[in-house]
Amino acid sequence: MPELPEVETVRRGLQPVLEGATIGKVVIARPDLRLPFPPGFARKLAGRRIVAVARRAKYLLVHHDNGLVLIAHLGMTGSFRIEDDIVAASAFATERAKDAIHDHVRFHLTTAAGNAADVIYNDPRRFGFMALAEAADLGSHPMLSGLGTEPTGNAFDGSLLQTLFDGKKAPLKAALLDQRLVAGLGNIYVCEALHRSGLSPERPAGELAKRGKPARDRADRLAAAIRGVIDEAIAAGGSSLRDYVHTDGSLGYFQHRFSVYDREGAPCPRHGCGGAVERIVQSGRSTFFCRRCQR
Numbered sequence: 001m002p003e004l005p006e007v008e009t010v011r012r013g014l015q016p017v018l019e020g021a022t023i024g025k026v027v028i029a030r031p032d033l034r035l036p037f038p039p040g041f042a043r044k045l046a047g048r049r050i051v052a053v054a055r056r057a058k059y060l061l062v063h064h065d066n067g068l069v070l071i072a073h074l075g076m077t078g079s080f081r082i083e084d085d086i087v088a089a090s091a092f093a094t095e096r097a098k099d100a101i102h103d104h105v106r107f108h109l110t111t112a113a114g115n116a117a118d119v120i121y122n123d124p125r126r127f128g129f130m131a132l133a134e135a136a137d138l139g140s141h142p143m144l145s146g147l148g149t150e151p152t153g154n155a156f157d158g159s160l161l162q163t164l165f166d167g168k169k170a171p172l173k174a175a176l177l178d179q180r181l182v183a184g185l186g187n188i189y190v191c192e193a194l195h196r197s198g199l200s201p202e203r204p205a206g207e208l209a210k211r212g213k214p215a216r217d218r219a220d221r222l223a224a225a226i227r228g229v230i231d232e233a234i235a236a237g238g239s240s241l242r243d244y245v246h247t248d249g250s251l252g253y254f255q256h257r258f259s260v261y262d263r264e265g266a267p268c269p270r271h272g273c274g275g276a277v278e279r280i281v282q283s284g285r286s287t288f289f290c291r292r293c294q295r
């Protein structure tokens with residue numbers, strides 16, 4: 001599933017075309033994705049001008065001039081594709097993007113510059129979804145109301161992690177994947193951040209909330225590692241494994257920098273460690289780490 005860096009990369013790819021554009025028509029090829037489209041979905045968006053393209057955790061938020069917000073989630077295999085005179089030549093850079101049978105939503109636009117463009121949502125497995133909400137109600141929307149702190153925000157630091165983890169008996173890996181605590185983190189970047197910080201995914205999260213310098217240092221290292229991994233992944237355009245591509249069909253390349261994720265049996269890349277990357281299963285998900293240097 002695309003994680004925060006991938007969704008942020010998609011947001012940045014859509015922003016130049018969507019912001020300031022007017023939606024002429026919306027065509028949906030089926031009545032549902034993972035969830036049914038809201039009643040009157042196409043009609044409510046037609047004629048609206050897009051004023052901002054934002055992100056909350058793994059959700060894209062497209063704000064319109066009448067206060068209506070399109071909430072979009074990519075699921076496992078969802079992607080947006082832009083077609084206009086500028087990017088048409090590269091819009092189908094991957095084999096998956098060429099399969100128009102999985103084009104489920106097409107937005108016909110007139111951009112802020114007055115050019116015609118189409119934005120197409122493609123989703124082979126249809127695990128993504130789209131919903132509509134009023135901007136004033138976003139904070140209480142069922143999909144957004146329970147989300148925790150953004151790891152890219154100014155408030156995210158070691159002190160905040162100590163507060164979030166206080167009294168938590170769950171392992172660090174599970175606590176970091178809990179969207180009610182930290183919003184947007186997924187399996188890949190949690191594995192990478194834990195390795196950078198030298199912390200075991202099996203360590204109880206509450207241990208980082210203890211009093212004293214050792215616990216504070218661990219929390220500070222973990223917060224810095226999370227921010228660093230996320231920033232680098234966004235700069236690299238995310239990680240393209242099986243399904244994720246940019247809006248122009250190109251691939252992200254952060255997967256080439258993985259230290260532990262999907263590297264079971266490989267030597268630990270930490271200088272002087274001498275250990276090897278292991279794979280364990282936590283809550284039904286693969287965790288990759290080095291038992292020797294992550295404690």
